[in-house]
Amino acid sequence: MASLFSRLGDLFERAVANLKVLDQALNGLEGSYVELLTVLALGLLAVIPVIVPERHRQRYRLANQLFGIAIFIFVIYTCLGVFGMIRNFHRGLSEIGRENIVALYYCSVPATILVTSMIFGPTFCGWICPTGALQELIGRIFGRWHRGRKRCGHPFSWKLLAMALAVTAIFLGWMAYLSATRVFFVEDASIYWSEVLVILLLVLVWRMGAWDARLRRLRVLSFAIIVAAAIASLRITSPVHFGFNKVYDPASVLATVMVALAALVVPHVWCRYLCPWREAIAWAAKHSARRLATDPAKCTHCGKCADVCGVDAVADGKVDPRECHMCLKCVDNCPTKAIALKEDWKPMP
Amino acid sequence: MNERSGKRLRLLVAGALLAGHVANYAIQALLGHLHPIGFLRELLGSGKVDDHELFQMLLLAANLALGPALISGRGNLMLGAGSMFLILAHAWVGVRVVPDPLTSGAALVVNILVLYVGTRLSERLPAKHLAAFAASYFALFFIFVEIKWGFLIPALKGRTGMGNAEPLFLLFVMGLCACARSWRLLAWFWAVTVSFTFLQPYAWESAVVLCFIVAALFGARGALRSPTALVFLGVGLALAGLVLFPVVAAIMGESPQNLGNILGDERIQKAVGRTLVTATASTLFLVALAVPLAYALARLHFPGRSLLLAAIDVPIVIPQSVAGLALVRVFGAGQPLGGVIENVFGVRFDGTLWGVCLAQVFVAMPFIVKAALAAFESVPVELELSARTLGASPWNAFRRVALPLASRGIFLGAVLAWARAAGEFGALLFIASNSEVETAPVLAWNLFGSVGSAQAGPLVAVLLGFSLAMFFLLQLATRTLPRPAVAQNADATAAAQRAEATA
Numbered sequence: 001m002a003s004l005f006s007r008l009g010d011l012f013e014r015a016v017a018n019l020k021v022l023d024q025a026l027n028g029l030e031g032s033y034v035e036l037l038t039v040l041a042l043g044l045l046a047v048i049p050v051i052v053p054e055r056h057r058q059r060y061r062l063a064n065q066l067f068g069i070a071i072f073i074f075v076i077y078t079c080l081g082v083f084g085m086i087r088n089f090h091r092g093l094s095e096i097g098r099e100n101i102v103a104l105y106y107c108s109v110p111a112t113i114l115v116t117s118m119i120f121g122p123t124f125c126g127w128i129c130p131t132g133a134l135q136e137l138i139g140r141i142f143g144r145w146h147r148g149r150k151r152c153g154h155p156f157s158w159k160l161l162a163m164a165l166a167v168t169a170i171f172l173g174w175m176a177y178l179s180a181t182r183v184f185f186v187e188d189a190s191i192y193w194s195e196v197l198v199i200l201l202l203v204l205v206w207r208m209g210a211w212d213a214r215l216r217r218l219r220v221l222s223f224a225i226i227v228a229a230a231i232a233s234l235r236i237t238s239p240v241h242f243g244f245n246k247v248y249d250p251a252s253v254l255a256t257v258m259v260a261l262a263a264l265v266v267p268h269v270w271c272r273y274l275c276p277w278r279e280a281i282a283w284a285a286k287h288s289a290r291r292l293a294t295d296p297a298k299c300t301h302c303g304k305c306a307d308v309c310g311v312d313a314v315a316d317g318k319v320d321p322r323e324c325h326m327c328l329k330c331v332d333n334c335p336t337k338a339i340a341l342k343e344d345w346k347p348m349p
Numbered sequence: 350m351n352e353r354s355g356k357r358l359r360l361l362v363a364g365a366l367l368a369g370h371v372a373n374y375a376i377q378a379l380l381g382h383l384h385p386i387g388f389l390r391e392l393l394g395s396g397k398v399d400d401h402e403l404f405q406m407l408l409l410a411a412n413l414a415l416g417p418a419l420i421s422g423r424g425n426l427m428l429g430a431g432s433m434f435l436i437l438a439h440a441w442v443g444v445r446v447v448p449d450p451l452t453s454g455a456a457l458v459v460n461i462l463v464l465y466v467g468t469r470l471s472e473r474l475p476a477k478h479l480a481a482f483a484a485s486y487f488a489l490f491f492i493f494v495e496i497k498w499g500f501l502i503p504a505l506k507g508r509t510g511m512g513n514a515e516p517l518f519l520l521f522v523m524g525l526c527a528c529a530r531s532w533r534l535l536a537w538f539w540a541v542t543v544s545f546t547f548l549q550p551y552a553w554e555s556a557v558v559l560c561f562i563v564a565a566l567f568g569a570r571g572a573l574r575s576p577t578a579l580v581f582l583g584v585g586l587a588l589a590g591l592v593l594f595p596v597v598a599a600i601m602g603e604s605p606q607n608l609g610n611i612l613g614d615e616r617i618q619k620a621v622g623r624t625l626v627t628a629t630a631s632t633l634f635l636v637a638l639a640v641p642l643a644y645a646l647a648r649l650h651f652p653g654r655s656l657l658l659a660a661i662d663v664p665i666v667i668p669q670s671v672a673g674l675a676l677v678r679v680f681g682a683g684q685p686l687g688g689v690i691e692n693v694f695g696v697r698f699d700g701t702l703w704g705v706c707l708a709q710v711f712v713a714m715p716f717i718v719k720a721a722l723a724a725f726e727s728v729p730v731e732l733e734l735s736a737r738t739l740g741a742s743p744w745n746a747f748r749r750v751a752l753p754l755a756s757r758g759i760f761l762g763a764v765l766a767w768a769r770a771a772g773e774f775g776a777l778l779f780i781a782s783n784s785e786v787e788t789a790p791v792l793a794w795n796l797f798g799s800v801g802s803a804q805a806g807p808l809v810a811v812l813l814g815f816s817l818a819m820f821f822l823l824q825l826a827t828r829t830l831p832r833p834a835v836a837q838n839a840d841a842t843a844a845a846q847r848a849e850a851t852a
Contacts, residue, residue, distance in 0.1 A: 036455040039519065043458035096517065097549035104516045111520050118527035118534075119466070232605040284527075287534060289469070345473040345530050 038108045041071045042128070046116035049123040049326065050290075057332055061126070065133035072130045076109060081238035081252070082131065082277040083190070083226050085110050090230040113277075117284035121291060125271065125281060126327035131240055132271055134256075135263035136310060142264050156206065160265075164202050167261050171198050174254050188251035189236040193222070193274060194258035200273055201262045208266065212312065215273050216323070223276035239270070267310045271325070282322045290343050292319040292331065298338035305330035305339060314339075360420050366433040367416035373441050374409050404450030408440040427472075431464045459519045466526040474530065482529040485539070489525060492546050493518035533567040554598040561593075562586040596817075600810050607807040608814075616784075617808060620792040621815065627702055627788060628771035631709035635717050636763055643721030643759075644747065648730070665715050669775020676708060677779050704781040705788060709770035716769055720762020724755035757830040764823040771816060789815075 045068055052060040080088060092106025113124045125132055171194065178191075196218070203211065229236050239255035262269045271278055285291075299317040306314045313323035314330050317338060331339050377383045388402040412433050419429040435457060443453040463486070470479045493514045495501055521542060528534035540559035548555040565586055569579060611617055646654065664672060680687040680698040691697050698704040728751050736746040752759075774790040782791050789812050796805040 036451050036516075039455045039523075040451065040458055043455075043462070093545060094552070096545045096552065097514075100514045100517050104520060107517075107520055111523060115523040115527040119462075287527075287531070289530060343469075345469050 036108075038076050039112055041075055042109070042112040042116070045071065045128050046112075046120055046123060049127050049328075050120055054332070057328055061327060064127045065130075065136070068128035069130045069133055071128075081241035082275055083229075083236050083238035084241060085113075085277055086223075086226045086280075087230040087235065090227070114280065114284050117281050118287050119289055121288040121326045122281045122285040122324060123326045125278065126325035129271075131259065131275070132268065132325065134240075134260060135268050135270060138260055138263045139267045139310065160205060163265070164205055167201065167258075168198055170261070171195070171254070171258060174257075178250055178254065190238050190241065190255040191251050194239070194255040197255075197258050197262050197269065197274060201265060201269065204266050204269070212272075218273050219275060219279045222274050223279040226276045268325075272311055272323075285321055285324070285326075288321075289345050290326075290341060291321060292324060292326075292328075292339055293342040293344075294318055295338045295340065298336045300336055300338070302335060304333050304335065308333045356422065359422065359426055362426065362430045363416045363419035363433065366430060366437055367412060370409060370412045370416075370433070370437045370440060373437065374405065377405070400450045404454065405440060408436050412436050425468065428465060428468045431468065432461050435460050435464060455519060459522055462526050463522060466529055470529060478530065481532075481535060482525070485525050485529070485535065486522065489518060489521050489542070492542075493521065533563075536563045536567060551594075551598055551602075554594060554601050557597050557601070558590045558594050562590055596813060599806075599813050600817075603807045603810040608811055611807040611811050617789075617792065617811070620787055620789045621812075623702070623705075623786065624771050624788040624790075627705045627709060628767050631706045631713060631770045632717075632763055632767045634706070635710055635713060635766055636759070639714065639717045640721050640752075640759060643718055644725050644751065646718075646722050647725035661715050661718050663715075664712050669712070669773075670779065672711060673708065673776035673779030676704075676711060676776060680704070680707060681780070699780050700783055700786065701781060702786055705777060705786055708776040708780050709773050712773050712776055713766040713769040717759070717762040717766040720765065721755065721759045724758025724762070725751060727758065728754045757827055760827050760830055761824075764820065764827065767823065768816065768820050771819070 045064060048060065048064050088106040089110040092103045092110075095103035095106065097103075117124055175191065200215065200218075204215070226236065237249060237252045239252060239259045241252040242249040242256070259270045266272075294317045296317075301316060303316075305317060305319075306312070308329040310327065310329070311323050311325055313320045313325070319330065319339065328341070331341060374383065374385075378385055383402060383405055385402075385406070388398055388406060391398045415429060415433050415436070418424060419426065419433070439453050439457045439460075443457070447453045447456060467479065467482060470482055491501070497514065524538055524542070525535075528538035537560065540563045541556055544556035544559055545552045562583075566579065566583060569582060571578065646658065667675075677699060678684060680690070682688070682691065682697060682699055687698055696703050698707055732754070733746045733750050736750045737743070741749065771788075772790055773788075774794065777788065777791050778794070781787075782795075784795065787795060793805055793808055793812060796808055
């Protein structure tokens with residue numbers, strides 16, 4: 001019996017040895033754990049939205065988001081926040097052909113996100129992105145302030161004014177403290193983004209309905225600035241950047257706090273108006289095979305989809321693919337099941 | 350296939366794969382490669398487990414979940430069975446083939462993605478898409494893995510920068526999966542891939558040019574949707590790419606810091622300023638003289654007109670060095686005409702800005718005369734005649750009718766002449782090339798002569814960017830002028846036709 005097994009074992013070894021050629025193939029991966037774990041982890045996270053059952057989908061999404069936060073904190077080193085992702089992608093692409101392992105290291109996160117967005121839709125935004133999850137969790141807790149005021153802006157109240165002024169005061173106070181304790185570098189430019197965010201907040205609180213569409217174009221500007229900075233090899237850190245490296249980075253902490261505070265009043269304010277990476281994902285999602293389609297015959301124009309949407313991507317039952325985060329809340333909440341996930345593999349013209 | 354045989358097929362395929370995986374695990378455990386009991390004990394005890402054991406256990410668990418689901422009739426059989434097979438294959442050979450379980454896992458995810466996309470393509474799109482997908486896959490394999498092995502083309506082995514490129518194969522295959530379902534995306538993908546593999550170190554430059562070509566080819570629309578025209582466009586774009594590539598490469602090859610440093614150099618600032626001033630002065634002089642000439646040529650017939658028309662092209666035809674020498678021979682110090690001008694007007698040509706302008710006027714003249722002539726010829730004589738019958742004087746007929754209608758063409762010609770004047774180099778070398786009066790192109794040559802091409806590179810990039818920016822700005826400005834009469838007529842006709850069609 002034992003000899004039979006050892007002979008089987010030999011056969012097995014020999015069958016594998018015939019494929020020895022492949023032994024060379026992935027040698028380059030040896031030791032480069034981090035970036036491959038990224039591909040693995042993000043790949044698995046991106047598969048979940050596709051395979052989860054429709055019942056309790058939003059609960060799975062919450063779990064996926066929490067898991068995404070954990071992955072980004074504990075596994076991924078190369079991302080460095082939304083700005084860093086663009087910079088790294090530029091750097092990584094330039095290294096192809098010179099330092100291929102470095103290229104993989106820098107390209108893996110952005111490439112994985114873009115690829116999954118092009119196949120499964122922009123699920124990264126709605127199911128994985130830690131910045132988005134942070135804003136959404138805060139929105140969940142303080143949802144009362146969002147409800148019913150998303151499109152029209154808030155009516156004036158002293159409470160609201162006090163809140164906006166308090167946020168501004170926190171920002172200015174922290175800035176004053178920082179400038180007293182630290183010399184600013186280009187790296188700290190995320191402060192400018194949070195500054196814009198604070199101004200935006202004041203504007204949005206009263207003028208959101210009128211200015212929303214125009215202000216969303218800020219994302220393009222943001223994207224252009226970050227790409228230009230990447231080409232000029234300037235480092236600009238983004239909110240949540242401090243989660244990815246060990247250096248003392250108070251500016252990024254401040255920006256993160258500002259994003260969180262702003263999300264109290266306007267849901268997903270960062271994603272809507274400032275996130276440069278959202279612009280790239282919107283492009284990828286335009287080419288996605290999976291998309292949300294509305295059956296006009298079933299739609300009763302009840303407006304529930306627009307109510308639940310966190311990013312105001314649905315208007316009168318129609319989903320705007322440029323803004324949609326694929327959270328599928330509108331699908332789950334539609335009383336007549338008029339909005340559905342379609343998989344359309346027809347080639348584009 | 351009826352329902353029952355479908356169920357039987359599911360049971361057969363999924364059951365066999367499941368049994369195969371269990372058997373594989375059992376054999377490896379019996380051979381002593383795997384220790385399921387020890388693994389469980391460690392997992393429950395210390396929580397620290399061997400990577401390899403964990404990976405094998407996860408793969409087994411995945412198939413144990415997938416198999417029954419498939420058998421019970423859920424999911425796509427092709428996709429599910431394919432995934433099960435891939436998982437089994439990774440459990441069986443993946444261990445030996447790749448250095449660590451994590452690599453194997455990443456490769457497994459990418460393989461399943463390939464399977465997913467392949468299945469969808471074969472189910473929902475014409476077969477040629479699947480064929481293109483497969484061909485692209487093997488081409489990528491060739492680029493990233495095979496070239497290094499050198500089985501197919503030994504000559505290439507070790508001669509490319511693609512050592513250690515196997516992990517990139519995974520990334521690029523992911524990109525291919527994302528782009529496989531549309532020809533346009535596939536073309537974009539290959540434009541980028543070719544740029545970043547074969548065309549290194551000019552990857553970004555060639556990516557820009559190739560993406561431009563792809564965008565043009567796939568965005569092409571027209572009344573005549575003929576493949577011939579598309580092929581012609583492709584050939585023409587290849588030519589344009591050949592010409593554009595060095596330009597893009599010269600601009601993108603320099604780091605922004607270098608460009609910034611260059612702009613701060615006083616010698617360069619002065620040269621650029623000199624270029625601006627002299628080219629603008631020459632162009633103004635040319636406009637003042639060439640527009641009347643062009644109007645006369647367009648409206649009058651006189652003996653020697655065709656000879657004059659041909660002679661206008663002389664500065665284009667003759668070599669720049671010859672032009673420079675000819676100018677020096679006539680206008681240079683001590684030469685007959687040059688001497689007279691210097692004595693009478695006190696204007697010296699060689700080695701002064703006057704000389705620079707002279708050379709620029711010489712070489713730029715054909716551009717503006719030709720353009721202005723074409724512009725005036727496109728203005729119907731009848732318009733001027735009607736203006737005359739309504740009481741306009743000949744001068745007013747020219748100023749109020751012919752000139753405005755021709756202004757766009759004249760301005761375009763002036764822009765070309767300006768660009769030609771600013772870029773003039775050959776003739777300047779003979780008449781005014783000393784460092785006191787050097788223009789930007791001459792400065793580039795002087796720097797190249799003294800410090801070499803590497804140091805002159807940033808200056809070249811700045812000059813190129815500067816001339817291109819000016820050129821495009823001026824082109825843009827042209828659009829504000831009235832359109833030529835012929836085009837206006839065509840527009841009017843088209844509008845009338847549209848109105849008829851709607852009525």
